[in-house]
Amino acid sequence: MNTTVKRKKAAANEDDIGRDVRLELYRMQVELRYCEKRAYDLFLQNLIKGTSHLSLGQEAIAAAFGVAMRPDDWTFCTYRGHAHTLARGASMAGVLGELMGRECGLLGGKGGSMHLTDVTKGAMGSYAIIGAHLPVAAGAAWSAQYRGTEQVAVCFFGDGTTNIGAFHEALNFSVVWKLPVIFVCENNLYMEYTPIGSVTAVEHPAADRACAYGLEKIVVDGNDADEVYRTAVEYMGRARKGGGPALIEAMTYRHSGHSRADPAKYRPEGELDRWLERDPLKIYRERLLGLGIVEATLKDIENETLCKVDDATATAKASPPPSLDAIAKNVWADGGAAWRN
Amino acid sequence: MNTTVKRKKAAANEDDIGRDVRLELYRMQVELRYCEKRAYDLFLQNLIKGTSHLSLGQEAIAAAFGVAMRPDDWTFCTYRGHAHTLARGASMAGVLGELMGRECGLLGGKGGSMHLTDVTKGAMGSYAIIGAHLPVAAGAAWSAQYRGTEQVAVCFFGDGTTNIGAFHEALNFSVVWKLPVIFVCENNLYMEYTPIGSVTAVEHPAADRACAYGLEKIVVDGNDADEVYRTAVEYMGRARKGGGPALIEAMTYRHSGHSRADPAKYRPEGELDRWLERDPLKIYRERLLGLGIVEATLKDIENETLCKVDDATATAKASPPPSLDAIAKNVWADGGAAWRN
Amino acid sequence: MAELTYRDAVAAGIAQEMARDERVVFLGEDIGAAGGVFKTTVGLLEQFGPKRVRDTPISEQAILGAAMGAAMTGLRPIAEIMFSDFLAVCWDLVANEIAKIRYMTNGQVSLPLVIRTANGAGSRFGAQHSQAVENWAMAIPGIKVVAPAFPADVKGLLAAAVRDPDPVLFFEQKSLYALKGEVPDGEHVDHLGEAKVLRQGKDCTIVALALMVHRALDAAAILERDHGISCTVIDVRSLVPLDTQTILSEVVKTGRLVTVEENPRLCGWGAEIASIVADECFWDLDGPIVRITTPHQPLPAADQLEDATIPSVERVVREIREKID
Amino acid sequence: MAELTYRDAVAAGIAQEMARDERVVFLGEDIGAAGGVFKTTVGLLEQFGPKRVRDTPISEQAILGAAMGAAMTGLRPIAEIMFSDFLAVCWDLVANEIAKIRYMTNGQVSLPLVIRTANGAGSRFGAQHSQAVENWAMAIPGIKVVAPAFPADVKGLLAAAVRDPDPVLFFEQKSLYALKGEVPDGEHVDHLGEAKVLRQGKDCTIVALALMVHRALDAAAILERDHGISCTVIDVRSLVPLDTQTILSEVVKTGRLVTVEENPRLCGWGAEIASIVADECFWDLDGPIVRITTPHQPLPAADQLEDATIPSVERVVREIREKID
Numbered sequence A, B: 001m002n003t004t005v006k007r008k009k010a011a012a013n014e015d016d017i018g019r020d021v022r023l024e025l026y027r028m029q030v031e032l033r034y035c036e037k038r039a040y041d042l043f044l045q046n047l048i049k050g051t052s053h054l055s056l057g058q059e060a061i062a063a064a065f066g067v068a069m070r071p072d073d074w075t076f077c078t079y080r081g082h083a084h085t086l087a088r089g090a091s092m093a094g095v096l097g098e099l100m101g102r103e104c105g106l107l108g109g110k111g112g113s114m115h116l117t118d119v120t121k122g123a124m125g126s127y128a129i130i131g132a133h134l135p136v137a138a139g140a141a142w143s144a145q146y147r148g149t150e151q152v153a154v155c156f157f158g159d160g161t162t163n164i165g166a167f168h169e170a171l172n173f174s175v176v177w178k179l180p181v182i183f184v185c186e187n188n189l190y191m192e193y194t195p196i197g198s199v200t201a202v203e204h205p206a207a208d209r210a211c212a213y214g215l216e217k218i219v220v221d222g223n224d225a226d227e228v229y230r231t232a233v234e235y236m237g238r239a240r241k242g243g244g245p246a247l248i249e250a251m252t253y254r255h256s257g258h259s260r261a262d263p264a265k266y267r268p269e270g271e272l273d274r275w276l277e278r279d280p281l282k283i284y285r286e287r288l289l290g291l292g293i294v295e296a297t298l299k300d301i302e303n304e305t306l307c308k309v310d311d312a313t314a315t316a317k318a319s320p321p322p323s324l325d326a327i328a329k330n331v332w333a334d335g336g337a338a339w340r341n
Numbered sequence C, D: 001m002a003e004l005t006y007r008d009a010v011a012a013g014i015a016q017e018m019a020r021d022e023r024v025v026f027l028g029e030d031i032g033a034a035g036g037v038f039k040t041t042v043g044l045l046e047q048f049g050p051k052r053v054r055d056t057p058i059s060e061q062a063i064l065g066a067a068m069g070a071a072m073t074g075l076r077p078i079a080e081i082m083f084s085d086f087l088a089v090c091w092d093l094v095a096n097e098i099a100k101i102r103y104m105t106n107g108q109v110s111l112p113l114v115i116r117t118a119n120g121a122g123s124r125f126g127a128q129h130s131q132a133v134e135n136w137a138m139a140i141p142g143i144k145v146v147a148p149a150f151p152a153d154v155k156g157l158l159a160a161a162v163r164d165p166d167p168v169l170f171f172e173q174k175s176l177y178a179l180k181g182e183v184p185d186g187e188h189v190d191h192l193g194e195a196k197v198l199r200q201g202k203d204c205t206i207v208a209l210a211l212m213v214h215r216a217l218d219a220a221a222i223l224e225r226d227h228g229i230s231c232t233v234i235d236v237r238s239l240v241p242l243d244t245q246t247i248l249s250e251v252v253k254t255g256r257l258v259t260v261e262e263n264p265r266l267c268g269w270g271a272e273i274a275s276i277v278a279d280e281c282f283w284d285l286d287g288p289i290v291r292i293t294t295p296h297q298p299l300p301a302a303d304q305l306e307d308a309t310i311p312s313v314e315r316v317v318r319e320i321r322e323k324i325d
Ligand SMILES: Cc1ncc(C[n+]2csc(CCOP(=O)(O)OP(=O)(O)O)c2C)c(N)n1
Pocket: A080, A128, A129, A130, A131, A157, A158, A159, A160, A161, A162, A188, A190, A191, A192, A258, C029, C058, C060, C082, C086, C089
C-alpha cells in the first residue's frame, strides 16, 4: 500500500497541460461560477422555489473532470450537482429552468435542483440520498467493463458521505471487481453544518480509508484545476485500461452555505477569507496570466460566458411552468403511471 | 497508525495466565464443543427443526472472551451464537431447548437458534441480519460510557460481515465517540459458501480496515485460547478506562458447514484436515499437559461437562413445546400484541 | 396557554422530557450545534450539554443502532432521522431489529426509544425528500407510529412517546413546522393511541393525518358552507396503536368513510382503515368507502406539479361532492 | 410439458433469458459457485460463465446499486437478495433510487432489472428470515411486484420480468421451492399484471398470493365438500400492476371478498384490494369484506408456533364458515 500523498503539481510555468486545455479549464470554471452565481440571484428573486446547493468555490473539481472525461464517460453526482452536470455539456437553460421548475428544465420540472440529469451527455443523475450513487456508479462501470467499451464512471460526493455504509460497500465491491470507476470525494470540510473532523475517525475522510480497499492514498488540491486535471487524466486512463478504481480526495471549500437556507454562521472567523484567497478562479486566472496568456483572452472568455448565462436565464425565464399532464407521466417505461387495469 | 500484527504469544511454558484461568479456559472450550456436538446429534435425530450454525472449531474465541469478561459486560453476537451465549453462563438447557423449540428455551421457542439471548447474563442477543448488531453494540457501549459504569460491549461477527455498510458506520461511530466496545471478527475464511478472499479487497477483512478508523491492526490466532484471552484482557481493560474501541481479527475455521444444510463441499481438499491439526481443544489440551496439569484433571473436566450436556439435553427433551398462547405475547412491553382498541 | 409553533413544540417536548429524566439522551445529524436543519432542536445543546445532545456522522444505521443498544441497556434515547425518506437507509434497524427484538427474546429486552423524523411534501424538494412514509412504518409490527397535526399534540405526544416503554416512530410534518397553536403550559403529556374527533357532522366521516387533517378541516368547512354536506373530521394522530373505536363509532353515525392520505395510494394507512370498516361496519355503511390519496407515483419537484399531486382542499371537496350522496 | 420444481423453474427461467439475451447478467451472494443457498441457481455459472454469473460480497446496497447502474447503461441485470427480509438493508436502493429515477429524470433513464428474493415463512427460521414483505414493495410507486405460486408461473413470470423495461421485484416463496408442477416446454413467457381465476364459485371470492393460493385452494375444496360453500379462488400473481378487473368482476359474481395474506395485517396487500372493492364494488357486496392475515406481530421460530401464526387451511375454512353466510 502506497501511503504517499499525491501532489500533482508541475514545476513553475511548466506547460504540460497545454494552452488549449488550460483555456478550456478556465472557461469551464468561469461558466460554472457564473451559472451558480446566477442561480443564487434567481433564488434571491424568488424564482427558485425548492432548495439548491451551490458549488461556489468548488468549481475546479467538476471543471477539471469535465474537461478530462471522454464524451461517453459517465458522471454520477449529488444534490450539489449543478456544476458537475454543466461540466458535461448539459444545457444551461435546462439546468436553470429545472431549478426554476420550468418546462424547459432538464427534467421538465419533475426532478428539481437535486436531481439534474442529462443522459445524452453522460450526466447520469444527481442523487440526493447520501451514499446511494456510489454503488450505482460502480454498476455503470461494471457495464462498461462487461461490454469492453473503455468507458469510465466518475462519482462525486462530499466528505460527509464517507461515513455512510454505502461508501464502504461500493469501494470494496469496485476493487474486488476491478471496475473502471473513479470516486471523487470533494472535501469541503463540512457536512451540512457540522465540521467533518468532529465526526470522522481519521483526518482525511476518504484518502485515509483507501488503505481499507488496498487503494493508493490520494489527496489533491481541489482548488487547483491543473492538479485535479492531471489526477483525473492519470487515474481515468488507468481505469480505462483495466487498472481498476481510484479514490481521490480533493480538498476544497464552499463559499456559500450548505443550501440556500444556510447562512453558514458555524464557520470560524476568518476561515472563509482564507479560502477566498485560494479561490480556484483567482488562482487559475493568475496562473494563466503568468503563463503569458493575455488579459484580453480571459476577458473574452468571461464576457462570452456571461452572455451565455444571460441567454440561458432568459430562455429559462421565458419557459412556462410544466403542464400538469406531466405529473402522471414517466413512472413507467410506457410513459404512464398506471398500476392497475 | 500501528500496522504491526499483534501476536499475543507467551514464551514456552510461561504461565502468565495462571492455572485456574487456564483450567476455566479449557473447561469452557470443552463445554462449547460438547454442546455444539450435541446440537448436531439432536439435529440428526430431527429434534431441531429450524436452521443452526455451529461454532465447532471456533470455540477458543467465545471461550476466551467469556472467561475474560466481567459479569456485567455485554455480548452481542450472530446467528452463529450458541457458543457466545453459553460462554456468558446462559443455561445450557435453555440453549438446547431453544434450538428444539421447547418451552424451556431461552426465548420460549420464539426466537430460535439464531436469536439466543440471556439478558440476565449480559448475552444481549444474537442477530441474524449481517452487520446490524455492530451499531447496536456501539449503543450499549455508549450507555456504559454515559453512566460511567466501566462496562464493555463485545461484538462478535464473521469475516463476511466486514463488507457490509453497517460495519463501516459502527466502526467510525465508535471511534469518534471513543466507546468501550470491542469488535471481534472471527475470520473463518468463508461467508456462507464463498471464500472471503474472493470478495474482499484486502487480505485481512477486518484488521486491514483498522487503518480506516485510526485503529491498530490486530490479528490473533483464534484457535489459541491463551492468545485470544490475553488480547481480550488488554483491549477490554483499555476500553474500560476510556481508551476507546478495538477491532480484533481472530483467525479460525469452522469444522462443519455454514449451517445444518451445508455439507461444505466447496472447501479445497485437505483444508479441513490442516485445520483439524490446529483444533483449539487439541492445542489447548496439549498445552495444559505440557504445563504439568495431569491427565486426570482434564478427564474430570471432560466427564463433568459431558454430564452437564446430558442433563441439559434431558431437561430440554422433557420440556413441552411452547403453549400457543405464547404467540400473541411480548410484542409490546405490556406483554401483549394489541395494535388497536 | 402559550402560542408555539409546531417547530418549537418539538424542542419544548424534548426539553420537558430531558429535564425530567437523566436517561433521556438525544442524537442525530446537525441536531446539536446547528439546532437541527429544520431548527426544531434549537437550544437543547446549550441547555443539556454535549453529553446528552450529540451530533453524529452521516451514519443512519449507526444512529439507530446506537439508540437501540442504549435503550436495551437503560437509556431512553431520542434519535433524529433528518428526513423520513432516509429511513430507507436504516430500515433494517427499524423493521428487523428495533421492531422485533422484544418479541424474539420473549420480552427480555425493552426498547424505550423514539425516532423522530421530518415527513411529507410541500417544500419542492423532489421525490427523495418529500415522501409521506407513515404507511411504511405502520406495516411493521412492533413499532408504534405517531403523526401529530398540531403544536400541542407535538409536545404532548412526543412526551408520551419518550415515556412509552416501546419504540415509537414519530413523524413530524415538514410543511407544518411554521404552524402556530396553543400549547398547554407546564408539563404536558398526551396519550398514544387516541384519535380525536375535531368536527362532528352527519353525512360523512373524514379520517385524516398530519397535514391532511388541516386540509380535511378546510374541506369540511367548505362542504358545509357551500354544499350542505356535513362532515365529521377525525385526526388519527396515532396509527399504531390505532383508535379503531373512535373511527368505527363515528362511521356508524355518518354511514360514510373517506380517508385523506398523503402517502401514495397502494397500501396506505387508509387502506387498512378502509378494510377494518368494510369488515366491522359493513352493515352501517350507506355507500362506498372513498380514499383520497397522493396518486401511486413519486413526487414531482416543481411547485405547481407538487401542489397538484398531493391531495388539496379542492380535491377533497370535489371528491366528496362527487361521491357522497 | 416437463415436471419441474418451483426451485428448478427459477434456474430454468434465468437460463432461458440469459441464453437469449447477452445483456442479461446475474449477481448475488453465493449464487454462482454454490448455486444459491436455496439451490435455485444451480448450473448457471457452469452454463454462462463467471463473467455473467457473479458472486458478490455481503453488500446488498452494492448489489442493487450495481444492478441499477448496469441497467441504466444497457444491461439487464438480475440481482438476488437472498432473503426478502434483507431488502431492509438495501431499501434505499429499492424505494428511493430504483423506483424513482425514471420519474425524477422525466423518463431519461430506464431500469430493466429484476430483483429476485426468497420470501415467506414455514422454515422455522424466526422473525428475521421468514417475513412476507410483498406489501413493503407494493407500497413503493415505481416498481412492479410479482409473486408466483406455481412452477410454471415462476418460469413464465420471471422471463416476463426480465424482458420488462421496468424494475421488477420478484418474490419467490421459500416454502414452495420443493413444489412440483408442469412447466411448458420450450420458451415460456407469461404476462405481468394478470391475475388468474383458479376455481370458480358462487358464494365468495377468495383472493390469495403465493403460498396462500395453495391454502386457499385447499380451503375452498373443504368448504365445498364439507360445508356447501362454493368459492372462487383468484391467484393475484402480480401486485403491481394489479389486475383489478379480474378481481372486481369475480367479486361482483359472488358478492363477497376474502383476502388471504401471509403478510402481517397492517397495510397488507389485501387492505389495498379491500379498499378498492369497498369503493368500486360496494353495491355488489352482500356482506363484510374479510381479511385473513398473519396477525400483526413478528413471527415466532418454533414449529408449532410458526404454524399457528400464519394463516392455515383450517383457519381459512373456519373464518369463511363463520363470516360468509
Ligand atoms: C442518508 C442521508 N442522510 C442525510 C442526508 C442529509 N444531508 C444532505 S447533504 C448532507 C451533508 C453532506 O455532506 P457532504 O457529503 O460533505 O457533502 P457536501 O454537502 O459538503 O457537498 C446531509 C447530512 C441525506 N441527504 N441523506
